[in-house]
Amino acid sequence: MTRTPIDRRQALRWLGGAGAASLLAACGGRAPEASAGTGNTASRGARVVVIGGGFGGATAARYLKRLDPGLHVTLLEPAERFYTCPFTNLYLGGLREFESLGHDYQQLRRLGVNVVHALAEDVDPVGHSVTLAGGERLPYDRLILSPGIDIRWDALEGYDRAAAELAPHAWKAGAQTHRLKRQLEAMEDGGTFVLVAPANPFRCPPGPYERVSQIAHYFKTHKPRSKILLLDAKDAFSKQGLFMDGWRELYGDMIEWVGLSGDGRVVRVDADRLEVETEFGTLHRADVLNVVPPQRAGFIAERAGVTDASGWVPVNPRDFSSAQVEDVYVIGDATEAAPMPKSGFCANAQGKVVAFAAAASLAGDPAPEPVWANTCYSVIGPDYGITVAGVYRVIDGQIAEVPGSGGVSPRGADAGFRRREARYAAAWYQAICEDTWGTVV
């Protein structure tokens, strides 16, 4: 037997997640019976290019390099400092500094990952190369795409790039988030904040509901006469009962939710007037308007030929390899991985599964049997957290939630329970960022 660069116990420890190990050991993506054959000399010197340095891509690059230090792993990410979407709502609510959501790539470099801050502009899946915005070509043996989402600018009448300057989406962390925060701060007490929520699927299913919770917290502490209207293209949403209980308990009747059957589906945006029109012709005017628009996989996925007619990426469930293009793996929000939600936690779990699968494939071995897990924490108020969790496996050839796994926080739990879950949320963020970027918040 050849000597492997890591032993199984070590691998499990990493997969369990550094830091708050107890949390991630229960929930992280892991491949318990993994024998990825990473010592096989066939994989020596193989080139893996990872596009996207978020939860999925950074995790994949980091775990690949740990599994097999002999691999040449290049991570392409335009931003030198990556700001996470998770917890931007807490920044909007005033519970968190924006800088605390930023992560750099020092630890990945220290591991030997070649981090290149450049935009990947094109993929040649036949010639096995990636073209950077500067024209440079990077050859690969295996390509891992973690491209996140792009906004579908043509999907909602009146909502284009110019409109997003006036009515931000703030669904990618950065300038859009700051714009929304400034608008909320400039709004007078007694104003109306309107959030437009899209139909499924979209990034972070509980995100719009956590966002209005956090903005309600900001209003309650700074502008208590203000109102929040949530116009939704759905009749049901993630953790609905828990959110609505929390809204009533903490914010009284400040938040009004209008679902699909109450004419909540917005069909037109007039960003100049901060006005939206619903399906049945009701006009709503906002003082601050936040439109979470329809989305699709990040553009590089389309360039690589891995997207289907839906704009998202179909993958082979067992190893998240593209269902359409050879030697390409796709992870994170861009994929059709339902019932796994489009969450940072899932992207991280998929990143680990893909690291094992790509390493095994390069060594000529089959991919190990995957297990994924997810927890979505939502922080409704400073001392009020709720969760949904799930464990996923491949069952009958498709990704499925393991029967009896996971679940949501109990309805009617006491204040201590909610306070502890708010603390766990902060611990979760710290642990998953450490696991993904090696950064300590």
Add this chain to the structure above:
Amino acid sequence: MKHLRREQALTAVTRERFVLTRTVIVALLAGVALLALFGPADAAAAERPWQRLPAASALLDGAQPTVTGLTLELPLVSDDGAAVALTVAADRPVDVIHLFATRNPAPEIAVFRFLDAQVHPRVATRVRLNESQQVIALARTADGHWLATSREIRITVSGCLARADAPGADAEMTPRVRAPSRLGRGETAELLAMITHPMETGLREAADGTRVTRRLVSRFELSLADTPLFKAELYAAVSANPFLRLQWAPTTPGELQLRWVEDGGREALDRSDITLR
């Protein structure tokens, strides 16, 4: 789904045995498609989902439907089987469109009857799909010819999308309508209709374990100036708060009437005036 699996299987085979460019793979896939087209006629017919579903084949009664001219728009994958957006459209005038869900507890979704040329054969609605399955549409033209189409859809129920309790019954049977009150003669416009109703399937259990009685808005009728334009028969597979989006081009002014009838006889009526330029 069958087709998708075939593509995947083929890709897997090529991955093991050959190094092929995408062009070659595409050519191979095209070959598979050609085989399907020109394969033995009996075998191809036996594959058709409307031949396999008794409710659909009974309607056809041995007729061979045309497989072009009728389109069914559905998402490839839906995270929420409780309300899946569906649009069915024919490229020629038809008298009736039937919709079926092959793997629901009961296959019937809805029947749309086009009684007047002022309503075009294009209807959008929201449906319940119990699991991944084929959805079938059959349409019959005035001369008795049938059109057929089907679509495969994958339904997943995300753990992040748990449903809450149904809202209260106080606002049931409240209609909501969007129709342009004034438009050009023969100008095509949209007509939207929705009514608040739980569409109880009779399969659901209440919190106390008892079965909730089946109760549906089972009929919808549209008329303009006393001329019936469109009728729909709705089954348990139509989502709660039945929604219909029609395309119409009114040619006579007058009172627009929309009527919903619950299977117990309860009715709701919406009236408005349509003027034409």
